[in-house]
Amino acid sequence: MTTPAIHYPAPDTHVTIRGLYKSFAGQPLYQDLNLDLPKGKIVSIFGPNGCGKSTLMNMVAGLIPVDKGQVLFDGKTLAETTIGYVFQNYRDALFPWMNAWKNIAYPLIRRGMAKADVTARVEELARMFDIRFDLQRYPYELSGGQQQTVCIMRALAPKPEVMFLDEPFSALDFEMTLFIRDKLQEVQQATGVTMLIVSHDLEDAVFLADEILLLTRRPTSVAEIVPFNLPRPRGAEAMSDPEFIRVKAHTLAVFKREMAAG
Numbered sequence: 607m608t609t610p611a612i613h614y615p616a617p618d619t620h621v622t623i624r625g626l627y628k629s630f631a632g633q634p635l636y637q638d639l640n641l642d643l644p645k646g647k648i649v650s651i652f653g654p655n656g657c658g659k660s661t662l663m664n665m666v667a668g669l670i671p672v673d674k675g676q677v678l679f680d681g682k683t684l685a686e687t688t689i690g691y692v693f694q695n696y697r698d699a700l701f702p703w704m705n706a707w708k709n710i711a712y713p714l715i716r717r718g719m720a721k722a723d724v725t726a727r728v729e730e731l732a733r734m735f736d737i738r739f740d741l742q743r744y745p746y747e748l749s750g751g752q753q754q755t756v757c758i759m760r761a762l763a764p765k766p767e768v769m770f771l772d773e774p775f776s777a778l779d780f781e782m783t784l785f786i787r788d789k790l791q792e793v794q795q796a797t798g799v800t801m802l803i804v805s806h807d808l809e810d811a812v813f814l815a816d817e818i819l820l821l822t823r824r825p826t827s828v829a830e831i832v833p834f835n836l837p838r839p840r841g842a843e844a845m846s847d848p849e850f851i852r853v854k855a856h857t858l859a860v861f862k863r864e865m866a867a868g
């Protein structure tokens with residue numbers, strides 16, 4: 607009798623993914639995926655088009671069911687874990703009938719938090735994000751960057767243990783990208799939240815990451831996990847740092863290898 611391999615989590619693991627399977631229309635996407643995501647770190651998911659970056663994140667976040675497998679957060683189930691999610695398209699992510707303040711407060715009000723505590727938390731987030739616009743304004747009155755900032759504040763409001771961000775920079779101009787990069791790093795440093803970011807842009811994927819999770823083509827597995835240890839905070843000048851350039855080049859080489867395979 608053979609004993610199945612036991613995948614013990616690496617030290618400092620937050621999220622453990624074990625024996626994960628997912629198919630769409632009979633076509634396998636993931637087959638027995640085993641993965642550990644480190645606690646209090648930023649992990650970027652990067653890989654070829656359609657390899658399943660968003661699907662992986664959405665399965666971990668519980669937005670898409672797995673066919674088989676287990677995902678645990680510090681040994682707890684998703685239901686026992688506070689998570690935050692920033693959706694890919696900020697234009698559709700905010701409740702249009704609520705002003706920015708109410709959007710941010712929404713997850714707190716739903717949890718039954720007392721009014722004074724809700725106000726204190728929204729004010730704390732407004733200070734953290736150095737908000738200069740009027741939070742009484744409605745989403746349609748805000749710029750794209752302001753809307754995305756509100757989305758991130760809403761996701762952070764309940765103090766999540768894990769934060770999921772699907773393409774958070776894809777619709778932002780460069781100035782706003784720099785601002786959001788700064789803020790995400792500040793928040794991460796201040797709170798120790800574990801972050802998982804899906805990106806289809808190589809530079810974005812590398813810049814914020816402690817680890818870049820590189821996926822193969824479909825059926826998808828882990829091609830490589832690339833560490834990126836440049837000290838924080840990483841400002842715009844980090845983009846010309848030799849270590850950033852080296853990690854980006856390595857990531858690109860693995861990506862090209864995966865594109866050529868199969």
Ligand SMILES: Nc1ncnc2c1ncn2[C@@H]1O[C@H](COP(=O)(O)OP(=O)(O)OP(=O)(O)O)[C@@H](O)[C@H]1O
Binds near residue numbers: 635654655659660661
């Ligand atoms: N609901 C669905 N039904 C059928 N196929 C799906 C569904 N969702 C995703 N897929 C397929 O699964 C694969 C992975 O999709 P996913 O969006 O996760 O990939 P991705 O790596 O995030 O893609 P992209 O780089 O295009 O953003 C794709 O081939 C996609 O067509």
